[in-house]
Amino acid sequence: MYDPTRLAALVAVAEAGSITRAAARLGYTAPALSQQLAKLEREAGAALLVRHHRGARLTAAGELLAARARRVLDEMDRARHELARLAGLSGGRLRVGTFTTAGIHLLPPVLTAFRRAHPDVELAVADYEPPDGVSAVASGAVDLALTHAYEPASPVPLPAGVAAEPLLVEELVLVTAPGHALAGGSGRLPVAGLAGQPLISSAPSHPPRQGVEAALAAAGATPAVVCESPGYALVCALVSAGLGVAVVPEMVAAMAMTPLGVRALEPAGLRRTISVAHRPGEASPAADTLRALLRGAFGRAGAS
Incomplete structure (x- = not known):
């Protein structure tokens, strides 16, 4: 079975005409996207792309798979949208805090995946130097925030009602x-x-x-x-x-x-431990979904 993430990468290259432009659209680096495409080619057992000086084009096998991939991705989008309505993710606003490093290098692909699955949820992102993001969660300024703590260092106690889930x-x-x-x-x-x-x-x-x-x-x-x-x-x-x-x-x-x-x-x-701070007793379906995406994305980052 083909990985939907890799199918989406192939479709993005077909539409953008280059791996670099497709990577920027999806929130990946070009080398990371190239790795996903190489894995897809191994799964397909055929060359899917031909690189040239102005970008990349799909081979006949790539065009065939991209056409099927569009149908698969469209059906998945419909399913996500219908499930989102059932889960209460068909609207509302999700406010996310982050610090600069994670905000630049790790958060964009997660937010891209969230937006693709839940296009009706409005996203707001704010930059906080840790531990200010934790305070923002405690005050209700954001729904969750990426933060970090260093070792060795004296631990900073969490405010009442806030929990920190280690990610990486x-x-x-x-x-x-x-x-x-x-x-x-x-x-x-x-x-x-x-x-x-x-x-x-x-x-x-x-x-x-x-x-x-x-x-x-x-x-x-x-x-x-x-x-x-x-x-x-x-x-x-x-x-x-x-x-x-x-x-x-x-x-x-x-x-x-x-x-x-x-x-x-x-x-x-x-x-350095990177964590997501949140309010366990007040979690919304949108915040829970984003936390699950963060766990998956940061887990892959730690294993790479």
């Missing part, structure tokens, strides 16, 4: 300029190996910086912070330019817009 746990890793000596070794780099290195870090009160500095102190090393930046995108850009090294979450390193060297650290106790 990722390590913090070292990022350097390409070709940097610390990125070239094999295996994990002991944290003590950062002694004397110029660190690009966040504000002193930011939990990841506190965790890194605590780990360095435990290893008998003194941090040498040469630059502070409020956002990971700028941190990675400065590192890529050779101004220093930094410790960032794996997802940030993997999706940086600038080239980086990446290496895991020892011990592996520096982590």
